[in-house]
Amino acid sequence: MNILETLGIEDRNPGACSGPEGWLKSTSEGTIDSINPTTGECIASVNLCSADDYERIMEASHRAFLEWRKVPAPLRGQLVREMGNALREKKDALGSLVTLEMGKIKAEGDGEVQEMIDIADFAVGQSRMLYGKSMHSERPDHRMYEQYHPLGIVGVISAFNFPVAVWAWNAFIAAIAGDTVIWKPSSSVPLSAIAVQNICNDVLKTHGYPGIFSLVIGRGSTIGERLINDKRIPLVSFTGSTAMGKRVSEVVARRLGRTILELGGNNAIIVDETADMEMVIPSVVFGAVGTAGQRCTSTRRVIVHESRKDELLERLVHAYKQVRIGDPLDERTLMGPVINQGTVDLYLRALEKIREKNGEIIYGGNVIERKGYFVEPVIVVGENDWDIIQEETFAPILYVIPYKDLDEALAIHNDVPQGLSSAMFTTNLLHAEQFLSARGSDCGIANINIGTSGAEIGGAFGGEKETGGGRESGSDAWKQYMRRQTNTINWSSELPLAQGITFDLND
Numbered sequence: 356m357n358i359l360e361t362l363g364i365e366d367r368n369p370g371a372c373s374g375p376e377g378w379l380k381s382t383s384e385g386t387i388d389s390i391n392p393t394t395g396e397c398i399a400s401v402n403l404c405s406a407d408d409y410e411r412i413m414e415a416s417h418r419a420f421l422e423w424r425k426v427p428a429p430l431r432g433q434l435v436r437e438m439g440n441a442l443r444e445k446k447d448a449l450g451s452l453v454t455l456e457m458g459k460i461k462a463e464g465d466g467e468v469q470e471m472i473d474i475a476d477f478a479v480g481q482s483r484m485l486y487g488k489s490m491h492s493e494r495p496d497h498r499m500y501e502q503y504h505p506l507g508i509v510g511v512i513s514a515f516n517f518p519v520a521v522w523a524w525n526a527f528i529a530a531i532a533g534d535t536v537i538w539k540p541s542s543s544v545p546l547s548a549i550a551v552q553n554i555c556n557d558v559l560k561t562h563g564y565p566g567i568f569s570l571v572i573g574r575g576s577t578i579g580e581r582l583i584n585d586k587r588i589p590l591v592s593f594t595g596s597t598a599m600g601k602r603v604s605e606v607v608a609r610r611l612g613r614t615i616l617e618l619g620g621n622n623a624i625i626v627d628e629t630a631d632m633e634m635v636i637p638s639v640v641f642g643a644v645g646t647a648g649q650r651c652t653s654t655r656r657v658i659v660h661e662s663r664k665d666e667l668l669e670r671l672v673h674a675y676k677q678v679r680i681g682d683p684l685d686e687r688t689l690m691g692p693v694i695n696q697g698t699v700d701l702y703l704r705a706l707e708k709i710r711e712k713n714g715e716i717i718y719g720g721n722v723i724e725r726k727g728y729f730v731e732p733v734i735v736v737g738e739n740d741w742d743i744i745q746e747e748t749f750a751p752i753l754y755v756i757p758y759k760d761l762d763e764a765l766a767i768h769n770d771v772p773q774g775l776s777s778a779m780f781t782t783n784l785l786h787a788e789q790f791l792s793a794r795g796s797d798c799g800i801a802n803i804n805i806g807t808s809g810a811e812i813g814g815a816f817g818g819e820k821e822t823g824g825g826r827e828s829g830s831d832a833w834k835q836y837m838r839r840q841t842n843t844i845n846w847s848s849e850l851p852l853a854q855g856i857t858f859d860l861n862d
Contacts (some may be wrong), residue, residue, distance in 0.1 A: 358455065359399065360806040361448040363553035364546060371545060371572030372404040373552045374415040375565035381405040384573060389546045392458040392692040393682055393727045401545045404573035409581055412569045416508050416535045417587060424505040424533040426564075431531045432482025434562055438527070439554045442468060445554055449547070451684065453518050458692040458728075460683040471523035471551075473812045481529035481833055493854075496847030503837040505533025508590040510582045512539045512603070515694055516649045516749075517594075520548035521617070521830030524816070525592045525836075526555075526568060526826045532836040534590075537569045539582055543694055545572045580849060586610050590836065593617070594651075597747075597773070597821045604823075609713060615835055616823025617816070619747040620775035622798070622807040623656035625764045625790065626663060630780035630791045630806075632670060638780070638806035639753070640674045645733045645808055648691045648751030651822075652776040652800070656744065658764050661757040668755060672718050692728040693750060702730050702750040708743040709735055709752075717755070739767045747773060761786055761858045769797045775816055775818030776800040776807040786858025800825075 359365070370380030384403035389440055391398050404412075423431070442449065450465035459467070487502040509529045513521045518540065526536045540548035552570045559567050571578050582605045583591055592615040593603045600618040608615045624642070628637055636741035642654030659667050683691030693699060699722055719731035737744055742753050758764040768777065777798040779790040787803045789795050799818035800810060810816050815830035817823065826832045852858060 358448050358451050359540060359546065362445060362452060362550035362564040363557075364399070364549055367399045368653075369399065369401055370543060371401045371549075371570070372408040372412055373549075373556065373570040374412045375417065375419060376411075379404070379408045379411065381408050384577065387542050387545065387572070387669060389456055389697065391455055391727070392694050393455075393684075395727050398456065399546060401549070401572055402855070404571045404578055406577060406581065409571055409573070409578055412537060412571055413508070413585065413587060415566050416537055416569050417661040419564070420505070420508055420688065422817040423535055423564065423567055426533070428482045428485055428531055431533065432479040434559060434564065435475050435482070435527050435530055437558045437562075438502065440542070440543070441558050442472050445828060446472070448509065449519065449550055449554070452550055453544075453547050454683045454691070456516050456547050457515060458683055458694060460605050460688050460691050461686060461794065463646060464683075467517060467520045470520040470812060474523050474527050477812055477829055478527040478531045481528065484768055485532070485837070486835065488550035492843065494845070494851045496845065496849070498844045501839055501841050503532075503834065503839055506836055506838050507534060507589045508541070508587060508765055509534045509536045509836060510585070510588040512579065512582065512591065512593045512595065513541060514594045515543040516646060516651070517542035518544035518568060519551050521594050521827070522548070522551065524812070525615070528828075528833050529836045530567060532833055534836055535567050535569070537571060537582065537588070539571050539578055542572065542574075548572065553556070574760075583607055584610070586612070589613060590615070592825070592827065597823075600823055615817075615836070617651065617818075617825055617827060618823040619773045619821060620651040620653070620818065621655050621745070621747050621771040621773040621774040622652055623658055623768050624654055624807060625768060625781075626667060626776075627680055627761065627764070627779065627781045627783060627786055629782040629786070630663065632663075632666065634804060635667070635780045636670050636674050638778070639671065640678065640789040642806040642808040643753040644675070644678055644690050644751050647690055647730075648732070649698070649749050650808050652810065652817045653751075655747070655752065655808045656739070656754045656756060658756050658767050660764075661759060664755070664757045668717055668734070668736070671755075675718050675734065677731055678732060680723065680731070690732065690751070693730060695728055699728050699730060701748060702752070705743055705752055706733070707748065708741075709737070712737070712741050714741070739770055745771055761789065765790070765795060770820050772821040773818065774798045774820035775822040776802075776810070778802040778805060778807050780804055803823045829835050
């Protein structure tokens with residue numbers, strides 16, 4: 356049995372919409388091909404969701420929400436626990452499908468599924484900790500408190516680079532909060548989404564709760580626009596480019612909906628004069644080369660003290676020469692392909708801009724002539740104010756920028772439009788504390804002596820500035836998927852008003 360059949364995808368032309376009624380297989384909108392970026396070959400073709408399909412899914416999701424919100428949160432957590440266990444059983448196959456469809460190496464594909472399992476475990480505990488607050492009223496014999504209620508239908512629009520994990524960050528937390536979820540995945544990786552729906556919905560169906568998770572795969576002009584404009588969806592979580600995130604934010608805000616936006620990153624590591632290079636080099640290489648530079652947390656800039664620049668470059672070049680590029684399902688491979696020809700073209704345009712600036716390309720810079728979409732990772736010595744460095748290029752291009760003192764390093768670090776992940780390597784406590792202070796990194800994530808890539812699910816994930824400002828996954832991110840209600844109970848026989856106001860109708 357091959358990977359697809361193991362994950363319940365027996366039809367090489369599957370439907371793209373799932374709901375309580377099972378899979379819908381409309382043919383009116385045509386199909387999209389899932390392409391293996393390692394070979395350029397079609398894995399399967401998926402029938403696109405129609406407007407009528409979307410409406411059926413939406414109505415079913417709303418009906419499911421009306422029942423799901425009544426289920427006690429700890430019981431919702433138990434069902435998420437079972438979904439996590441089901442993912443454990445399918446981890447190897449699902450990780451392989453992520454690798455096959457997206458191109459990240461097998462270890463990263465498995466790691467992404469492990470993130471889903473971890474967030475399921477986190478959500479189980481959180482289901483018993485949807486805490487409100489109590490407070491003292493200024494009026495006698497009154498009790499005040501806050502509580503959280505389910506929000507409704509949550510729309511999740513995810514990107515190709517994490518075909519399954521980002522959905523789980525949102526969906527499992529939304530589920531324990533009492534919400535239902537409609538997911539529009541990237542059209543580049545539809546099979547991974549279908550497999551996840553098969554696994555999770557089998558668990559929910561067994562327990563009599565179909566329709567909690569739904570899937571709609573379709574064109575942005577048909578399905579994406581409907582989803583972000585739909586007033587029945589109070590919250591849209593969007594992961595993607597800053598340009599598209601602005602569009603989503605504007606549309607949803609116009610109808611006074613909520614958004615969680617996880618947009619571009621231009622992440623930097625500061626390497627000071629005291630840094631331990633034995634830690635720096637593997638962190639930089641994994642951050643810049645992992646997932647072929649297609650993570651929103653990928654390391655794109657290294658800001659290095661001028662006294663360590665030559666050493667850093669020499670060691671980086673040596674390390675890059677050890678990076679084995681090839682079939683991501685081969686356990687010896689450290690870097691697989693980029694997602695498609697469009698990304699190869701993006702890579703080449705970035706190199707043209709670097710050459711226009713007379714940038715010094717220290718390593719790489721070539722498209723690898725073989726089947727699929729393979730490029731060499733690149734190391735460039737550059738200047739932070741170049742337009743190309745100010746942009747997020749979703750490819751394995753690393754810029755090395757020297758600095759003289761820490762104030763200059765921090766100014767360079769923060770002088771980009773994005774603000775997602777950041778790191779400093781240092782053994783100087785004062786430098787570390789300054790980097791983490793209010794006058795240090797302006798990013799949503801700031802690390803000391805670990806890289807920019809590979810966040811744990813226990814902390815809230817997200818960034819500032821053009822990264823969007825949203826938070827997903829751990830900490831108190833659950834509150835975004837619920838509505839807060841303030842309650843006051845008068846248990847006296849009097850009716851005192853707040854602020855001592857009198858309103859006597861007997862005069």
